[in-house]
Amino acid sequence: MPLDESHVQAAVVCAKKLGIQLRVRSGGHDYEGVSYASEMGDPFVVIDMSKLRSVIVDIDDNSAWAEAGATTGELYYRISEQSKVHGFPAGLCTSLGIGGHITGGAYGSMMRKYGLGVDNVIDVRLVDPNGKILDRASMGEDLFWAVRGAGGGSFGVILAWKVKLVPVPETVTTFTVIKTLDQGLTKLLTKWQQVAADKLDENLFIRVEIMPGTIPNTTQKTVQALFNALYLGSANQLLRSMAQTFPELGLTKQDCNEMSWIESVVYIGGYPTGTSTDVLLQAKPLFRNYFKAKSDFVREPIPEAGLEGLWKKLMEAESYIMIWNPYGGMMSRVPESDTPFPHRKGTIYKIQYVATWMDGEVSAKSSMAWIRDLYQFMEPYVSKNPREAYVNYRDLDLGMNKDGNTNVNEARAWGLKYYKNNFDRLVKIKTKFDPENFFRHEQSIPPLSSPNRKTKKDKKNHYHKLGKHHKGKGC
Numbered sequence: 001m002p003l004d005e006s007h008v009q010a011a012v013v014c015a016k017k018l019g020i021q022l023r024v025r026s027g028g029h030d031y032e033g034v035s036y037a038s039e040m041g042d043p044f045v046v047i048d049m050s051k052l053r054s055v056i057v058d059i060d061d062n063s064a065w066a067e068a069g070a071t072t073g074e075l076y077y078r079i080s081e082q083s084k085v086h087g088f089p090a091g092l093c094t095s096l097g098i099g100g101h102i103t104g105g106a107y108g109s110m111m112r113k114y115g116l117g118v119d120n121v122i123d124v125r126l127v128d129p130n131g132k133i134l135d136r137a138s139m140g141e142d143l144f145w146a147v148r149g150a151g152g153g154s155f156g157v158i159l160a161w162k163v164k165l166v167p168v169p170e171t172v173t174t175f176t177v178i179k180t181l182d183q184g185l186t187k188l189l190t191k192w193q194q195v196a197a198d199k200l201d202e203n204l205f206i207r208v209e210i211m212p213g214t215i216p217n218t219t220q221k222t223v224q225a226l227f228n229a230l231y232l233g234s235a236n237q238l239l240r241s242m243a244q245t246f247p248e249l250g251l252t253k254q255d256c257n258e259m260s261w262i263e264s265v266v267y268i269g270g271y272p273t274g275t276s277t278d279v280l281l282q283a284k285p286l287f288r289n290y291f292k293a294k295s296d297f298v299r300e301p302i303p304e305a306g307l308e309g310l311w312k313k314l315m316e317a318e319s320y321i322m323i324w325n326p327y328g329g330m331m332s333r334v335p336e337s338d339t340p341f342p343h344r345k346g347t348i349y350k351i352q353y354v355a356t357w358m359d360g361e362v363s364a365k366s367s368m369a370w371i372r373d374l375y376q377f378m379e380p381y382v383s384k385n386p387r388e389a390y391v392n393y394r395d396l397d398l399g400m401n402k403d404g405n406t407n408v409n410e411a412r413a414w415g416l417k418y419y420k421n422n423f424d425r426l427v428k429i430k431t432k433f434d435p436e437n438f439f440r441h442e443q444s445i446p447p448l449s450s451p452n453r454k455t456k457k458d459k460k461n462h463y464h465k466l467g468k469h470h471k472g473k474g475c
């Protein structure tokens with residue numbers, strides 16, 4: 001657990017010298033655990049960045065430096081301590097590590113207005129494979145481009161990000177409206193798909209959380225959706241805007257909660273009403289459970305017949321959540337090649353599918369089988385060639401580097417889904433900055449040729465030597 005930057009440098013230099021792999025963990029939210037576990041078979045150590053978590057906000061400069069171990073909640077809180085009219089557009093969940101989260105894109109409830117976290121990064125400090133600390137000026141624009149969206153663990157250890165703050169009004173409005181199938185959910189979602197990205201005010205972000213529910217006043221199982229929203233403005237402005245573009249939701253003044261932006265972070269983060277904003281400094285996840293997640297991007301509205309089929313699939317499961325996040329606005333104006341994150345113009349919304357369970361191995365197999373089947377069912381309705389996926393929702397079903405080896409052609413299987421045409425540029429940059437492929441994991445960006453390609457026999461010999469080498473040899 002490094003206590004300062006030089007400890008991270010020492011860890012990189014030592015690990016390289018000893019031929020040990022590194023895993024880097026900031027907030028530990030990786031969906032497949034690649035920040036602290038490995039299926040690649042190499043011995044590894046974990047650099048846990050959680051003690052490097054300072055956040056320095058400079059309101060005059062409209063910026064903040066946040067160390068990798070700080071959480072999104074801490075960053076938002078520290079900004080709000082200095083100003084009620086500044087914010088930062090990154091994750092809705094407040095326990096994400098800034099280090100890993102921003103490397104993959106980082107979307108949140110202000111993405112339609114201001115884009116992603118990566119669109120608002122202005123500098124970075126990173127330890128490269130030689131143990132050297134680089135910033136934007138010394139690494140050059142290629143590497144600076146790559147680290148803003150390629151996902152973590154491929155190019156170096158992020159020490160800190162410098163981010164640009166964005167303006168937020170003193171009063172914002174939130175709401176959550178719940179609708180079930182018998183309350184006309186299918187028709188509402190048909191309309192939501194038509195307006196959520198292209199027609200709604202950019203100050204408004206209405207995401208949909210679909211989950212099991214019961215028909216009101218009965219115990220009969222159904223599907224329900226929470227329309228959960230942030231509006232950057234007052235309730236009256238919001239009601240006027242909704243009356244013009246999405247009256248079908250039936251939003252009323254009673255549904256609207258006016259608050260400060262930092263209070264909205266707590267609300268959207270899912271904490272119970274009345275929770276103090278101090279909770280953002282606790283850096284604790286809101287819930288703990290087992291889950292398997294997958295993602296998709298939708299470019300054409302799913303027709304009603306498709307939605308009806310989807311409801312049938314969802315009714316088969318005990319415990320799941322499906323989240324639809326609207327795009328449009330700023331997300332459509334940033335070109336696909338500006339950062340490695342390519343899911344921009346033409347995307348109406350992103351789907352996240354999550355199967356959840358509490359009893360470990362007992363339900364793991366059936367839950368995994370269910371979500372894979374659901375993913376297959378959704379194929380006709382989502383993006384094609386490639387079927388896009390969000391790298392921050394890492395999914396090893398899409399493919400992975402095996403046995404410590406990487407191969408560009410094999411990595412295309414998931415690389416094109418995560419990065420589309422940006423994949424080849426990422427491979428070139430990897431080849432230039434980490435030709436020995438020191439920073440690698442199950443879905444890391446591969447260099448053009450893989451110098452660490454090893455047979456099982458090579459590995460056995462290497463571990464044997466490593467054992468001897470280790471004795472009495474401090475780095």
Ligand SMILES: Cc1cc2nc3c(=O)[nH]c(=O)nc-3n(C[C@H](O)[C@H](O)[C@H](O)COP(=O)(O)OP(=O)(O)OC[C@H]3O[C@@H](n4cnc5c(N)ncnc54)[C@H](O)[C@@H]3O)c2cc1C
Nearest residue numbers: 026027028029030035092093097099100101107152153158
């Ligand atoms: C409950 C929950 C809610 C989420 N909500 C959102 C959301 O609202 N928006 C969104 O965009 N995403 C969201 N995510 C996804 C999240 O962005 C990713 O899981 C992200 O990778 C988490 O970063 P971390 O530092 O917490 O995770 P970690 O597990 O620590 O790291 C994730 C990846 O980044 C690498 N990494 C970590 N730290 C560093 C570093 N310092 N330098 C280089 N590489 C590093 C790791 O090796 C790993 O590959 C959510 C995830 C969860 C579990």
